[in-house]
Amino acid sequence: MLLKYKQILLTRPPTGSNALQGGSDADPHPQPPLGLAYLAGVLERMENVNVLDILDGNFSKNYVYEVKEAVKKHNPDLVGFSAFTPFANPALEAATAVKEVNPSILTVLGGPHAVLADITMKKCPALDVIVYDEGEGQIEEIVSGKPLSDVSGIFIRQNGKVVPTAPRSYIENMDSLPYPAYHKLPHFPDGYRPHPPKSTGKKWCSIMWSRGCPFFCNYCNRENSFGLKFRNQSPEYVIDHIKYLHSEYGIEELTFYDDVMSLNRKATMKLMKEMTPEKLGFNLEWDAETRVDLVDKELLLEMKKAGCRMISYGIEHGVFIHDIKGGRATLKQAEDAVRWTHEAGIQTVGYYMIGLPQETEETIKKTIEFAKKLDCTYAQFAITMPFPGNKLYDEAVKSGLVKLDDTWDKFVYAGVGSGGIQAPVLTTNALSAKDLEYWAKRAYREYYFRASYILKKLFSIRSIQDFTMYYNGYKMLKKDTSD
Incomplete structure (x- = not known):
């Protein structure tokens, strides 16, 4: 199958809850984004796919700006976000910034916030796909160029509506997963606590x-x-x-x-x-x-x-x-x-x-x-x-x-x-x-x-x-x- 997306940028917004009390939005104890690192590991097994370093918002002074600049510099075909619900809004702002640079870039959101897929995609027109449950199989099929309507386990836009595709089975053989791509985390391991x-x-x-x-x-x-x-x-x-x-x-x-x-x-x-x-x-x-x-x-x-x-x-x-x-x-x-x-x-x-x-x-x-x-x-x-x-x-x-x-x-x-x-x-x-x-x-x-x-x-x-x-x-x- 001919690859549709070859240059991939994966990122997450900062996860510091102290931002809600007026402090820095950087997490004082950032955890490695294992979900994104697993996705990067899966994508690296594919031929002719280039996964850029994972942009972790906990090390950004201005997250949305830095995502936008990374898109300008690397011109990725796909930008994948992972977000917990409290930190979803910065991810959506960044997705909007991505589309401002290049409307043809596919924007994908996964992580725990995916449970609110319908309201999220209605709020953010710049978001093309939401992946729910485990994401390794979905991202591999999306990058391979499979029609989105045929990729199970995602939400897409269809005829002006947000609709789910067919349900997806969970990964049975856990040993089939690669190790997380730790080398794609620029601050690993010393930046994480x-x-x-x-x-x-x-x-x-x-x-x-x-x-x-x-x-x-x-x-x-x-x-x-x-x-x-x-x-x-x-x-x-x-x-x-x-x-x-x-x-x-x-x-x-x-x-x-x-x-x-x-x-x-x-x-x-x-x-x-x-x-x-x-x-x-x-x-x-x-x-x-x-x-x-x-x-x-x-x-x-x-x-x-x-x-x-x-x-x-x-x-x-x-x-x-x-x-x-x-x-x-x-x-x-x-x-x-x-x-x-x-x-x-x-x-x-x-x-x-x-x-x-x-x-x-x-x-x-x-x-x-x-x-x-x-x-x-x-x-x-x-x-x-x-x-x-x-x-x-x-x-x-x-x-x-x-x-x-x-x-x-x-x-x-x-x-x-x-x-x-x-x-x-x-x-x-x-x-x-x-x-x-x-x-x-x-x-x-x-x-x-x-x-x-x-x-x-x-x-x-x-x-x-x-x-x-x-x-x-x-x-x-x-x-x-x-x-």
């Missing part, structure tokens, strides 16, 4: 070895990106990937950003046994996210041997955990998981939500008390955000609590450390926006300013780096949780 407190100071990278999640959590929209069917790469593939990152870039620290890293227990156990220093040939430290109902004592001990230093659990609530976690997780499982993790010598992060539709002051108090009882190494209390595509959002739109407009920059999942507590998008019958902001700040104060917690941290200091991290964290909490 993990979110505190996950950093050890070593060369770091994020990684995913699985896609899909079978749980119907009502606050999550993952089913609209990687689907409900869990699929993982083979342990052999992952080990080769890790060794590649170490040999080529000196990576000695990883964050696994899988939704449910340990869902396939058998494969996870096999991977852990191959990730030990003896097998890898170097000491790897890493952290991961998983569910409290997907760990056990034996697995956690193997994870520790394999270099795991921290696990983040979506505990979410001290009352409604069972309801919002897809009818599976329980308070007892949360208690067991955190205790077993600590016994294995692994630190924990507990994620909690404040402001569910049925929330009251009493249920918030119970969540705070439950969080203190679990005593995770770190805790995050976020005001509930009804992200487009999840069940909370759909219910809020139907009830008129959230409007289907383009004020997307409000949909930021943020706690302290990004300019303060993010103002709520969704309120409850019992609690106002001001109430929710108060309780979010109070949760942080009650958790972190406990005498027992402070003493534990003081006794855990082993270096000047530890002291500096805790001191900076204290200042940040003091500033961002003050009334």
